[in-house]
Structure formats: structure tokens, C-alpha cells
Amino acid sequence: MDVSSVLESLNEVQREAVAAPTGNLLVLAGAGSGKTRVLVHRIAWYIQTGQTNPYGILAVTFTNKAAAEMRSRIEVLLQKPAGGMWVGTFHGLAHRLLRAHWQEAGLPENFQILDSDDQSRIIKRVIRSMSLDESQYSPREIQWFINSQKDEGLRPQNIETHGDPEKQLLVKIYQAYQSLCDRSGLVDFTELLLRAHELFRDQEQVLEIYQQRFRHLLVDEFQDTNALQYAWLRILAGQNGSLFAVGDDDQSIYSWRGALVENMQRFQRDFDGCTLLRLEQNYRSSANILKAANTLIANNSSRLGKELWTDDEEGEKIDLYLAYNEHDEARFVVDRVATAKINGNYYCDHAILYRVGAQSRVLEEQIMQAGIPYRVFGGMRFYERAEIKDALAYLRLSVFIDDDASFERIVNTPTRGIGQRTLEELRNRARQDNISLWQSAVQTIQDKTVPERALNALERFLKLIAELRPDLKDIELGEVMDVVIKNSGLIDHFRKEKGEKGLARIENLDELVVAASEFDADKEEYGDMDPLSAFLSHAALESGDTQADSYTDYVSLMTLHSAKGLEFENVFIVGLEEGLFPHQRSSGDLLQLEEERRLCYVGITRAKVKLSLTYTQHRRLHGAEYYPQPSRFIGELPVEVLSEVRLGSSSGLSMFTSNENTSKSDTGLNLGQRVNHLKFGEGIVLNLEGKGSNARVQINFKETGSKWLVLAYANLQTEF
DNA sequence: TATCCGACCTTTTTT
DNA sequence: AGGTCGGATA
Numbered sequence: 001m002d003v004s005s006v007l008e009s010l011n012e013v014q015r016e017a018v019a020a021p022t023g024n025l026l027v028l029a030g031a032g033s034g035k036t037r038v039l040v041h042r043i044a045w046y047i048q049t050g051q052t053n054p055y056g057i058l059a060v061t062f063t064n065k066a067a068a069e070m071r072s073r074i075e076v077l078l079q080k081p082a083g084g085m086w087v088g089t090f091h092g093l094a095h096r097l098l099r100a101h102w103q104e105a106g107l108p109e110n111f112q113i114l115d116s117d118d119q120s121r122i123i124k125r126v127i128r129s130m131s132l133d134e135s136q137y138s139p140r141e142i143q144w145f146i147n148s149q150k151d152e153g154l155r156p157q158n159i160e161t162h163g164d165p166e167k168q169l170l171v172k173i174y175q176a177y178q179s180l181c182d183r184s185g186l187v188d189f190t191e192l193l194l195r196a197h198e199l200f201r202d203q204e205q206v207l208e209i210y211q212q213r214f215r216h217l218l219v220d221e222f223q224d225t226n227a228l229q230y231a232w233l234r235i236l237a238g239q240n241g242s243l244f245a246v247g248d249d250d251q252s253i254y255s256w257r258g259a260l261v262e263n264m265q266r267f268q269r270d271f272d273g274c275t276l277l278r279l280e281q282n283y284r285s286s287a288n289i290l291k292a293a294n295t296l297i298a299n300n301s302s303r304l305g306k307e308l309w310t311d312d313e314e315g316e317k318i319d320l321y322l323a324y325n326e327h328d329e330a331r332f333v334v335d336r337v338a339t340a341k342i343n344g345n346y347y348c349d350h351a352i353l354y355r356v357g358a359q360s361r362v363l364e365e366q367i368m369q370a371g372i373p374y375r376v377f378g379g380m381r382f383y384e385r386a387e388i389k390d391a392l393a394y395l396r397l398s399v400f401i402d403d404d405a406s407f408e409r410i411v412n413t414p415t416r417g418i419g420q421r422t423l424e425e426l427r428n429r430a431r432q433d434n435i436s437l438w439q440s441a442v443q444t445i446q447d448k449t450v451p452e453r454a455l456n457a458l459e460r461f462l463k464l465i466a467e468l469r470p471d472l473k474d475i476e477l478g479e480v481m482d483v484v485i486k487n488s489g490l491i492d493h494f495r496k497e498k499g500e501k502g503l504a505r506i507e508n509l510d511e512l513v514v515a516a517s518e519f520d521a522d523k524e525e526y527g528d529m530d531p532l533s534a535f536l537s538h539a540a541l542e543s544g545d546t547q548a549d550s551y552t553d554y555v556s557l558m559t560l561h562s563a564k565g566l567e568f569e570n571v572f573i574v575g576l577e578e579g580l581f582p583h584q585r586s587s588g589d590l591l592q593l594e595e596e597r598r599l600c601y602v603g604i605t606r607a608k609v610k611l612s613l614t615y616t617q618h619r620r621l622h623g624a625e626y627y628p629q630p631s632r633f634i635g636e637l638p639v640e641v642l643s644e645v646r647l648g649s650s651s652g653l654s655m656f657t658s659n660e661n662t663s664k665s666d667t668g669l670n671l672g673q674r675v676n677h678l679k680f681g682e683g684i685v686l687n688l689e690g691k692g693s694n695a696r697v698q699i700n701f702k703e704t705g706s707k708w709l710v711l712a713y714a715n716l717q718t719e720f
Numbered sequence: 721t722a723t724c725c726g727a728c729c730t731t732t733t734t735t
Numbered sequence: 736a737g738g739t740c741g742g743a744t745a
Contacts, residue, residue: 584731
């Protein structure tokens with residue numbers, strides 16, 4: 001094999017990283033600097049120099065999409081399947097370990113995976129069963145508490161409460177939640193990681209197997225690792241393993257879900273002989289775009305430090321558009337996209353990025369009106385849909401009767417006369433005897449401790465599930481799914497739902513049958529699990545990211561967060577306003593503000609050719625009116641790369657005024673304008689009405705709040 | 721058991 | 736504004 005081919009087409013630093021001697025290496029890789037490329041080539045280098053075969057390599061990422069892309073790029077480079085290599089997400093790999101070592105990990109063979117919705121339902125139940133006030137102990141907060149404890153590697157008994165009764169109670173809830181999960185063989189997402197870590201920590205012989213095997217560990221997006229993931233990598237690497245980590249501290253935007261940028265510094269301390277390389281040459285964006293990105297991010301402190309550069313030319317300036325309101329903003333963007341299309345560009349080279357999901361609606365309205373195909377990313381995923389989870393719950397229960405989450409979900413869906421009273425009885429018994437709801441139901445039927453009518457209903461339910469079971473073994477997966485959906489009565493149930501909704505649900509259920517029949521359990525991923533169990537795991541771990549159809553041309557709408565890792569010729573970032581971006585909830589805290597700035601940096605660096613930024617004078621959000629100040633991030637960009645867009649009266653402006661009926665009297669004032677009043681001081685124009693001597697103006701004064709004034713007497717100063 | 725009403729919330733997302 | 740959720744009601 002010609003080793004040099006792996007190094008061809010790499011720049012000097014990339015080559016240095018790829019061909020570095022085996023050992024611990026941290027690659028600080030800027031946006032668009034070819035970071036995944038380096039990682040993939042590093043793997044090929046290991047193999048082609050004979051340092052290891054695929055069997056000795058473990059490469060880990062955060063999303064299934066990234067993992068799939070990595071694997072396929074490796075295989076392209078090697079020109080053969082990379083069998084035996086472990087490539088996957090932290091959760092996927094942890095899952096694989098736990099399936100292989102379920103006994104050592106103290107799990108039932110058929111353990112089921114809880115997604116966060118399942119988890120939150122269980123937590124609600126636990127709170128209720130402890131007769132706590134739900135309004136005082138919000139399930140959300142408790143879920144957050146439990147997950148962050150687990151992220152820290154903490155079990156209830158390890159948590160120091162310092163006698164704080166509040167915390168003691170939280171720990172008690174955590175405990176109760178965990179024992180419910182344990183007795184019903186349920187593993188939440190974080191638990192996958194925690195158990196996998198404990199497996200390594202406590203089972204020396206297991207750890208040894210994997211330490212021997214995986215001498216070469218590689219991590220992408222290292223800045224996104226949390227404490228537990230870091231600990232897992234560290235224990236697996238041991239003394240003899242080597243870790244190749246690629247990341248960018250400037251793109252760390254997930255601290256709010258436990259990601260620790262500090263892991264990049266820690267890595268250099270904790271891992272022997274760690275070297276640091278910087279990939280700073282950018283192959284994506286024009287010089288102007290990079291200049292904007294570099295200048296912006298330089299406002300952050302405590303960076304590892306790096307500055308992107310490019311051989312590319314200066315390129316176009318960055319457009320900056322001040323819109324009247326969010327409709328005008330949307331119209332501006334859509335107009336630009338439409339024009340680009342007419343000029344021979346593709347829709348799919350365009351992305352519209354926003355800070356919060358709620359901003360997509362107005363954009364969608366405009367883009368729909370223009371008849372432009374688009375896709376909104378994010379939101380409900382396929383396997384998260386209620387009807388899909390219902391159907392899967394039938395399956396899960398049939399393969400693993402102790403799965404309480406599924407039992408609860410479907411015991412009375414569709415309604416079959418098993419009401420709250422009966423359920424309460426089942427739950428109590430389950431808790432008292434530390435058994436699953438299914439076992440509890442069996443005993444309840446034996447002891448006849450509920451009314452006859454409920455008893456019969458319960459019996460019918462158990463029989464329904466039990467009858468599914470023998471059928472499932474022999475027939476093909478799609479057929480299994482079909483039988484489940486038909487026998488469960490879900491179709492009839494949703495048919496009764498009025499409107500489009502029920503219809504859509506039934507279509508989704510059809511789609512589920514297709515998904516099941518097309519599912520092909522990868523032996524590497526799922527070992528010798530039976531196909532049905534493998535499919536259920538798959539459904540839990542891959543929430544069904546709908547693959548972008550490559551043959552349709554559409555504009556992408558997404559949050560800045562979901563844009564990370566992507567690139568587009570043409571990028572619009574909308575809503576650059578104080579309070580929105582940076583978001584209100586981040587603006588009080590310096591660290592959070594810096595994360596917002598990194599988010600902006602991520603957004604800017606998505607653009608290859610053209611970047612446009614917009615903000616508004618007036619925005620309606622959550623039913624309230626805002627007259628926001630321009631985002632500080634605009635002010636942090638170098639003026640020389642910006643170009644302010646002023647529309648002639650023929651385009652956006654006239655459309656705006658005619659459509660919105662906000663044409664104001666000719667007062668010489670604009671909405672959002674700053675004015676000064678002799679008595680009330682400084683304020684901002686909120687509204688105008690009437691004409692001539694009747695004209696009135698509403699002003700939000702800094703000191704005294706909002707007031708209506710007759711313009712003729714107000715004697716406002718507009719320049720000060 | 722279905723449906724309606726009002727209280728409540730609303731940053732970002734993956735697994 | 737718009738969606739979700741839980742409780743009250745028919």
C-alpha cells in the first residue's frame with residue numbers, strides 16, 4: 001500500500017497531525033480547516049503504516065450523522081470496508097459495550113433504552129408517588145439534576161448534601177427514579193455512559209480486553225465532551241493507549257448541556273506527552289468573512305488562541321440590513337434567495353440561521369408565499385413522535401415485559417378501561433414488592449384486588465401483549481410491526497382523531513412499517529442481538545434524523561446551533577438584536593455571553609461566499625412588542641467588511657408599507673427612533689398615529705415608561 | 721371518557 | 736402568540 005497517498009492533498013500542518021508519531025495529540029482545528037479530514041486521514045495512516053488494523057481503532061463522535069460520515073469517508077480513503085473498527089457516538093459505543101457485557105454491568109439482557117421523554121414521564125410519576133408538589137418540584141429541573149449528577153459520575157449515595165434538606169430531597173428523588181429504572185430494566189441516555197464507565201472502572205478483566213484492543217482512540221468535536229465522556233476516554237486509554245483529539249474551543253456552544261471546554265486544557269495535562277497542533281488555514285470562507293469571524297471572536301477571553309487565514313480572495317462584503325420588523329426581515333431574506341435563484345444559483349446553497357426556533361415561523365410564511373422550497377431542521381424527529389413511540393412500546397413490552405415505561409405508555413392507549421384507580425393499585429404494588437408493573441398486574445389479577453370490570457380489561461391487555469410475543473420470533477420485522485399496529489388498535493384510535501393530525505399519524509405508522517422492514521441490523525453495531533431488539537435499540541438511539549434528499553433543491557432553515565458542522569455558499573443570520581442574539585437569558589453572565597459570541601462565530605463561519613446579517617427595529621415575540629437595540633455583535637465586526645443595505649422604495653419597503661398597513665403619518669419620526677423630551681428625557685418611539693395636528697406618538701421613556709403624547713406639543717428633539 | 725378551558729411557559733440539542 | 740398540560744365538566 002502506498003502510504004504517501006494518505007498524505008497527499010494535505011497541507012503542512014495537516015500532514016504533521018496525520019503522520020505524528022503515535023501518542024497523545026490535540027488538534028486545535030478552526031472552522032473549515034479540514035478537521036474531520038485530518039481525523040479520517042489519521043486513521044488511514046495508522047492502518048496503512050501497519051501500526052494497527054481497523055480492529056485496534058475506536059473513533060467517537062457526538063451524532064450518528066457525524067459517525068456515519070466518518071465511517072464512509074474512512075472507507076472511501078481505504079477503498080475497503082473498515083470492518084472491526086469501532087466508529088460511533090459515545091452513546092452508541094457505550095450501548096454496544098453494555099449489550100456485550102450486560103451481566104458484568106448488572107443489567108438484564110433485554111434492557112431497554114429511555115429517551116428523554118420517557119425519562120421525564122418516569123420522573124413525573126416518581127414525584128407523584130412521593131406525594132410531592134409537582135409545581136414546587138418541576139420535573140424538568142429534577143430531570144436536569146439527575147442527569148447532571150450522572151454526568152459527574154455520581155450515584156445518589158455519592159452525593160454530598162451538606163445537610164441541605166432541599167438537596168437531600170433531590171437525591172431521594174434521584175434514588176427513587178433509579179430504583180424504578182433498575183427494577184424495570186431501563187437505561188436512560190446518561191445511564192448508558194455512566195454504566196459503561198462503571199463497567200470499565202469496576203470490571204478489570206473487561207477493561208483490559210478493551211485497553212488491549214483499542215490502542216488508538218480518536219475523538220471529534222472534543223470541545224463538546226462532558227465530564228463523563230472525558231473520564232470514559234481516559235480510563236479506556238489507560239497508560240498505553242493514545243488519544244487523538246480534534247476540537248475547536250471557539251466553537252464550544254454546548255456548555256449548557258454539560259460540555260466542558262476545559263477538557264481541552266485538561267487533556268494536555270492528563271495525557272502523557274500530549275502535543276498541540278493548530279489548524280488555522282481555512283478552506284471554506286472568503287477573506288472578508290474570516291476577518292469578521294476573527295475580529296468578533298477576539299472579544300472573548302480565555303481562548304486557546306488561533307487565527308484563521310485563507311489563500312482565498314477578499315470576496316464580497318457582508319451585507320447588513322436593518323428591517324422594520326420581522327416580516328420585513330423575512331421578506332428581505334426571501335427576496336435575496338429568489339433573486340439568487342433567478343441568477344442561476346441553487347436554493348440548497350442557502351441557509352437562514354436564527355437564534356431561537358420561534359423565529360422560523362415568520363420566515364416560513366414568507367418563503368412559502370414566494371413558493372420557494374425549504375426545509376426547517378430540528379423539531380420533532382421520527383422516532384420521537386407519539387404514535388411511533390406508542391407502537392414501539394407495544395413491541396418493547398412484548399420482548400421485555402418488565403419495561404415499565406412502555407407499560408405505562410400503552411396500558412390504556414387506546415383506552416381499554418384501565419383507569420387511574422387501577423393503575424394506582426398496580427403502581428403501589430410494584431413499588432411495595434419492588435416488581436415491575438407487569439408482574440404487579442399479574443398478581444393483581446390473581447388476587448383480584450381491583451373491580452371485576454378493571455380486572456377483565458387488565459387481563460385482556462396482558463393477553464394482547466402475550467399473544468404478540470410468539471408471533472414475533474419467526475416473521476420478518478416489517479410484518480411484525482404491521483401486526484403490532486393492527487392488533488394494538490392504534491390505527492382505529494388515531495382514525496378517530498379529527499383533522500389532519502390523525503391522518504398524518506397513520507401515515508407515520510405506515511412509515512414505521514417500512515422503516516422496520518428496511519432495517520438491517522449491522523452485526524458490528526448490534527452483535528448477536530435478535531433483529532427485533534436491535535431495531536428497538538436503533539429506534540431509541542437514532543431518533544430518525546430524516547436524511548436530506550439530495551435530489552431536491554431547497555433552502556435550509558435552522559438554528560445557529562444546528563448549523564454547526566455545515567457550510568453554505570450563502571448564509572443569512574437573522575435577528576441580530578440585543579435580547580435575542582445574544583439572548584436575554586445569557587446577557588447577564590460573561591461566560592454565557594462569550595458562548596453566545598462563539599455561536600455567532602459558528603454562524604459566520606458557515607458562509608463560504610456571501611454572508612448577510614439582519615436585525616429589526618421592531619419585533620413581536622411571545623405576543624409582546626420589542627424595540628430592540630442592535631446586537632453588540634454587529635458592533636464587534638470590522639466596519640470595512642460590512643455593507644449596509646438600503647432598499648429603494650421599489651422593493652421591500654413599499655411591499656412592507658402596503659402589506660402591513662403600518663403606513664404612518666408624515667411626522668418625520670420612525671418607529672424605534674431615539675428621541676429626547678424636555679421633561680421625560682430620553683425614550684424610544686413605539687408607535688405613531690393620526691396626521692397633522694392630530695398626530696400622536698407613543699414613546700417608551702427610560703425613566704417614566706411608555707406614554708402617548710400629542711406630537712404638536714411634545715417638542716421632541718431627535719438629535720442629541 | 722372526551723372535551724374544553726385556563727394556567728403556564730417559552731434558548732440553544734444530541735443521545 | 737401559540738402550544739402543552741392538567742383539572743374540571745358534560
